Amino acid sequence: MERRIxxxxxxxxxxxxxxxxxxxxxKTTMPDGEQTSMLVVAAETVHAHGWLAGWIASLVYxxxxxxxxxxxxxxxxxxxxxxxxxGALYGVAWWIVSGLIVxxxxxxxxxxxxxxxxxxxxxxxxxxxxxxxxxxxLGLVFPLLVTYLDRRHGxxxxxxxx
Numbered sequence: 001m002e003r004r005i006x007x008x009x010x011x012x013x014x015x016x017x018x019x020x021x022x023x024x025x026x027k028t029t030m031p032d033g034e035q036t037s038m039l040v041v042a043a044e045t046v047h048a049h050g051w052l053a054g055w056i057a058s059l060v061y062x063x064x065x066x067x068x069x070x071x072x073x074x075x076x077x078x079x080x081x082x083x084x085x086x087g088a089l090y091g092v093a094w095w096i097v098s099g100l101i102v103x104x105x106x107x108x109x110x111x112x113x114x115x116x117x118x119x120x121x122x123x124x125x126x127x128x129x130x131x132x133x134x135x136x137x138l139g140l141v142f143p144l145l146v147t148y149l150d151r152r153h154g155x156x157x158x159x160x161x162x
Contacts, residue, residue: 004074005067007145008138012066013059015137019130020058024051028126038126045106062134065094069138080143087139088132095131099124 023038030036039054046057069090078086104116120127 008070009067016062084139087135091131091135
């Protein structure tokens with residue numbers, strides 16, 4: 001199981017790189033009317049400033065939720081298509097959890113409250129695009145890494161036995 005968690009974290013990092021590149025170029029309109037990058041928004045969520053802080057925060061987030069994906073998929077490796085569908089649904093689930101619980105809590109708002117919903121409304125569509133894309137890529141990369149590492153581990157075990 002620990003191996004699958006590690007593979008999930010690695011797949012999360014790979015998908016997270018795409019997630020952060022999309023976030024850098026994906027703009028959202030803030031309540032004051034200013035257009036800003038989703039990476040800047042991510043930085044502000046963790047009480048930092050600038051796209052670099054947002055990039056780091058986003059990568060940490062994507063590695064953690066990738067590890068959770070690996071834990072959830074620890075018992076069986078789904079096919080690539082099944083895993084991509086599961087990944088897309090997983091991304092949407094994290095869009096909901098992050099938008100209604102995690103981000104409002106980090107912004108010192110009551111999770112699941114109307115105040116939390118109001119704070120997240122301007123970010124909702126851009127965040128959905130990021131999370132959906134992340135989930136699909138995570139779902140694609142995870143079984144490929146499992147297969148590759150299983151084959152590599154099998155070849156090493158065979159080589160050491162010889």
